[in-house]
Amino acid sequence: MATNDDLKNQLQNQQPQQVSASSLGFKALMNTPTMKKKFEDILHEKSDSFMGSLMTLVSGDDYLSKAEPMTIIAGAMKAATMDLPIDKNLGYAYIVPFNRSEKVGDRWIKHNEAQFILGYKGYIQLAQRSGQYKSLNALEIYEGQLTSWNPLTEEFIFSYENKTSDEVIGYVGYFELLNGFKKTVYWTKNEIEAHRIKNNKAKDKTSLSGAWRDNYNAMAIKTVLRSLLSKWGILSVEMQTAITSDERVFKQAEDGSVIEELSINDESIKDAEIIEETEEQSEQGEA
Incomplete structure (x- = not known):
């Protein structure tokens, strides 16, 4: 499976050499020409406003901002392909932080990722379009x-x-x-x-x-x-995509062009849950 580092290295190669891969967090990734073009290819003239709403969403959510950047972007792209807004106040689609533990060899590795969730208004919207x-x-x-x-x-x-x-x-x-x-x-x-x-x-x-x-x-x-x-x-094709994509975590392939589904029901995954801790609990956990 492609990793965040794989895509970061690919994007870095398309950027001026003074930009290091380690510096490519969510905001830097969103500002790369490669990423801008991907959203433009999907949304055309709507891409700027959609990317702006995604930046606002992440900057306004402390837990989401800590999620692996490419899971945030991949989830947002899934919403973009359905032409659904991700403003949580609208109720069409959501990008939410998600904790997952994955078995790698003999060890369990914890991931903080973003999950794509379709709202009931999203289902109604897609049905109406048919x-x-x-x-x-x-x-x-x-x-x-x-x-x-x-x-x-x-x-x-x-x-x-x-x-x-x-x-x-x-x-x-x-x-x-x-x-x-x-x-x-x-x-x-x-x-x-x-x-x-x-x-x-x-x-x-x-x-x-x-x-x-x-x-x-x-x-x-x-x-x-x-x-x-x-x-x-x-x-419809859109409705089939919605049903199979709802409440999933997405990754991107090495070339950055294919979104891969990561099933949270996989046997190699345990203790998956939406992030719920308060700031006070987080501070206690770090103590």
Whole structure:
């Protein structure tokens, strides 16, 4: 697998000799002609604004700024190929810091990398671009709103006005294609929790971490939408890429032109988790 040093050496060879490879951190890599051209090839006239938003994102996140630079850039390029903004306030796509331990020989090496996460708005955006959807939506169901749900016939009856509390009991997703095909899925809160715990990479599987901790409902809605669209929706090339790329760590090949997927489910990987420590905990760990 290509390493960061491989790409740094390649980029250094294209730079004036006074620039050393060791000095090529994230900001320096972003300023190389090679990297600028890669984003220009993908985004054309949008490249400058996208690269600017990426620089702002990294500079404003202490943990992300410490991640391996090429995993940040590779994740951002994945978002760029889908033409999705990475501003976390918009909710389309995210680049988040991620801890991973990899077995190299007889030793476990810890990496601080960046993970690409697609937001539920990203899934909606990609579905809309296909031009095949008449309607598409997903939302929370609160206590008192659900009247009945038949998983076999998909008959879903609820009353929005009958909300009796702020307790969310489930999440529903629905779409109708232009050809008349309709699909409804409903996940109970318990089903969402079982899915979250099963896929939680933290040591404590039941703990809320990362995006699940910060915006539980948005992640639950995304889970429903991803299941709905991947099983029953129109799988355009963009949507297939989105589904297979979501919540992955990416590297780049030696020539810098091919993005390689690094599966966090690989047997050589353990203790993978979104970075959660506070500044106080970090200082204690360094003491």
